[in-house]
Amino acid sequence: MVEIFKTNVQKKTESKKLIRLLSDTYPACRINFDLSDRDKVLRVEGEYITSSEIMVLLQDHGFHCEVLD
Numbered sequence: 001m002v003e004i005f006k007t008n009v010q011k012k013t014e015s016k017k018l019i020r021l022l023s024d025t026y027p028a029c030r031i032n033f034d035l036s037d038r039d040k041v042l043r044v045e046g047e048y049i050t051s052s053e054i055m056v057l058l059q060d061h062g063f064h065c066e067v068l069d
Contacts, residue, residue, distance in 0.1 A: 001048075001049050002043065002045045003043075003049050004041055004042070004043050004067070005042040005055070005068055006039040006040065006064075006068045007039075007063055008040060008063055009033060009063055015033040018057075018058060019033070022054065025053070025057065026044065026048075028047065029044050029045060030045040031043070031045075042054075055067075
């Protein structure tokens with residue numbers, strides 16, 4: 001399963017921090033940001049992904065996050 005999210009993450013340092021946090025929750029997933037994309041895309045790939053949990057985690061750390069259709 002692959003979920004793609006639109007975020008407002010701007011800095012590489014922010015993305016690295018969020019990847020570490022997401023990796024703690026989803027250790028078996030591949031997680032990355034594409035900050036060069038206008039939607040500042042977060043891509044999470046793995047078997048067991050909960051989109052709402054990912055969005056809440058980013059929102060709890062002050063970032064906007066929504067599923068990209």
